[in-house]
Amino acid sequence: MWICDGGIKEVLVVALPLILSCGAHTVQTFIDRIFLTHYDAGAMSASMLAGLCNFCIVSFLMGLVTYTNTFVAQYGGAGRSERIGPSVWQGLYIAAISGLLGILTIYIAVPMFNFIGHAQQVRNFEIEYFRVMTFCILPSLLATAFSCFYSGRGQTMVVMWINTAACAINIVLDYVLIFGHWGFPRLGVTGAAVATVIAMYGSVVIYALMFFQKKYDVIFHTIRGWKPDFDLMKRLLRYGVPNGVNFMLDMINFTAFLAIIGKYDESVQSATSMVFSVNMIAFMPVVGMGMAVSIIVGKYLGMDRPANAVRSTWIGLSISVSFMTFISVLYVFCGNIFIKPFIDSSANENILLIAQISRKMLYFVAVYSIADAFAIVFSSVLKGAGDTRFVMNVSFVGGLVFMVIPAWIAVRLGFSYYVPWFAITVFIFALAVTFWLRFKGGKWKNMRVIEQHQAEIDEANPIKEIAHL
Numbered sequence: 120m121w122i123c124d125g126g127i128k129e130v131l132v133v134a135l136p137l138i139l140s141c142g143a144h145t146v147q148t149f150i151d152r153i154f155l156t157h158y159d160a161g162a163m164s165a166s167m168l169a170g171l172c173n174f175c176i177v178s179f180l181m182g183l184v185t186y187t188n189t190f191v192a193q194y195g196g197a198g199r200s201e202r203i204g205p206s207v208w209q210g211l212y213i214a215a216i217s218g219l220l221g222i223l224t225i226y227i228a229v230p231m232f233n234f235i236g237h238a239q240q241v242r243n244f245e246i247e248y249f250r251v252m253t254f255c256i257l258p259s260l261l262a263t264a265f266s267c268f269y270s271g272r273g274q275t276m277v278v279m280w281i282n283t284a285a286c287a288i289n290i291v292l293d294y295v296l297i298f299g300h301w302g303f304p305r306l307g308v309t310g311a312a313v314a315t316v317i318a319m320y321g322s323v324v325i326y327a328l329m330f331f332q333k334k335y336d337v338i339f340h341t342i343r344g345w346k347p348d349f350d351l352m353k354r355l356l357r358y359g360v361p362n363g364v365n366f367m368l369d370m371i372n373f374t375a376f377l378a379i380i381g382k383y384d385e386s387v388q389s390a391t392s393m394v395f396s397v398n399m400i401a402f403m404p405v406v407g408m409g410m411a412v413s414i415i416v417g418k419y420l421g422m423d424r425p426a427n428a429v430r431s432t433w434i435g436l437s438i439s440v441s442f443m444t445f446i447s448v449l450y451v452f453c454g455n456i457f458i459k460p461f462i463d464s465s466a467n468e469n470i471l472l473i474a475q476i477s478r479k480m481l482y483f484v485a486v487y488s489i490a491d492a493f494a495i496v497f498s499s500v501l502k503g504a505g506d507t508r509f510v511m512n513v514s515f516v517g518g519l520v521f522m523v524i525p526a527w528i529a530v531r532l533g534f535s536y537y538v539p540w541f542a543i544t545v546f547i548f549a550l551a552v553t554f555w556l557r558f559k560g561g562k563w564k565n566m567r568v569i570e571q572h573q574a575e576i577d578e579a580n581p582i583k584e585i586a587h588l
Contacts, residue, residue: 130434134411136279137270141407143279145399147286147293149460151311152396154297156461156470161385162308163461165237165244167392168381169308171374172231172245173252175367176224177259180217182366184210184263186359188410189417189503190351191271193569196421202351202569203268204336204344209352210264218257225253235378238385244308251312258319265326268341271414281325289318350570358505358568365511372518379526380539386469387536390476397457397477398484401446402491405439409495413503417568420504425564432500432558439492450485454478476536483540490551497554504563513553521546 155163174181187210194202232245269277295303296310306313336342377395381388412435419428449456458474458481498510526539557563 126430127434130411130415130431130438133273133275133415134408134435134438136275137410138404138407140275140279140282141403143283143286145403147289148399149396150290151293151314152393153460154293155308155311156393158297158307159244161238161241161389162244164381164385164389164392165241166248166308166311167395168235168237168374168377168388169232169245169248170252171370171377173224173249173255175370175374177221177256178370179363179367180213180221180256180260181263182363183356183359184214184260184363185267185366186355186362186502186507187264187267188271188414189358189505189568190355191267192273192414192417192503193421193567195272196418197569199569200338201340201344203272204340204342205346205348205351206355207264207268207330207341208345209348209355210267211261212347212352213355214260214264215257218260221256221260222253224256225250228253235381237381237388241385241388248308248312251309251316255312255316255319258316258323262319262322262326265323265330268330268335268339270410271417273414273418275411277329281322284325285318285322288321289314292317354568354570358507361507361511362502365507365514368511368515369518372515372523375523376526376539376543379523379530380536382530383536386473386476389473390480393458393461393473393477394480394484397481398488400457401443401484401488405443405492405495408435408439409499411435412496413499416500416503420564420567421569428500428503428564432496435499436493436496439496440489443488443492447485447488450481450488454481457481479537480540483544487544487547490548493551494547494554497551497558500558501554501563505566505568506557506563509557510554513550517546517549517553521549 152163152167155166187206190206191203194200194206228246228249232242232249235242235245237245266278266281269275292314293311295301296306296314297308299305299310303310330341333342377388377391380391412432415431415435416428419425419431455478458477461470461474461477498514501507501510522539522543525542528534529536529538529542
């Protein structure tokens, strides 16, 4: 179980760097939110919603480009290394075109946040943050495409170090630009967004310098494979679009949930933003494990060894559930540890009220966190196999029916903010059960996203091979 194919050692080797990478991003975002809370409580909640709105736009493209991982993993598992470079190039083309077009979303900032209709000061922060973050779409997509070359082949340490470096740069720039230290102007939410853009461009430069090395071109065709491959791109779109749509609809559902919650009052909105920021501590490492499971599943399906993929799934799930259980216990019994960083010694009455509401919301997070681990891992298996349409349909319909609509009804009828939080808990449990049943059904074991190799075709058709001879 430890050293066998798909065993604990392989899962940890692939997963730990991704978990640490996601953890670095979580720490960076968490510190960013703390800085903005000390700058202005409204700025923190505004950056949370504006960041989600920006990510709703980029999430479809991010999900599409990220699916390059599965192609790299399955080609690698099938021993067809020369197809890995061209796969990454198709992702880069999609990233470049869509990233440039994404900058145009700067023009929707004012009408979008006017429609959401939060308090004027919060609205100004939202517009300010969103406008700058539109310039982060291009580098985010390019960095994602480049990273698939390494993560899809299981070389996740490279991704970890580059992401960690980018997060460190982001944190330093946050401190400097939000508060105006070291002679720089005090930019507030604009400074937080500018820091993110600069750090992301830095990661793109590092990835590009490494990707274009000749040693990689010899094996993986990272340079000579630059030409558009329309058949390969068509398959990337076929499987990646549902993955992107799923990612986008998930973000839209959660953003709508946050926007609806904001209709209660500013304290409830800020508390919800604070709790979502805290929850990233538990959520993102499990996302890292899910990415690792998806990569390993893709690899072993490319090798036609689904039993190893099943073994890796259960190992990844066991680790994720253990971690989530530990975090849930901390949420229940030590919730103040997570809330305290948002409160300084001179905290006013409003901040203390927000903290009090946040501690109550953490109980809901503690309940659904374990189910979240099941949902993330099993959905990652399905996506690693190519079952992206099923994941897309379930996530969207479930989010709408169990989360967004109940939250809207609760606000309209004047129910307590506990009702929307109960709804999101039911939604995550429903996802966990549905994805587990799909996994148990086993249809995913026969799915592939890569084309059949000619040798496999000939082996499957021996009469044709004899005629050829």
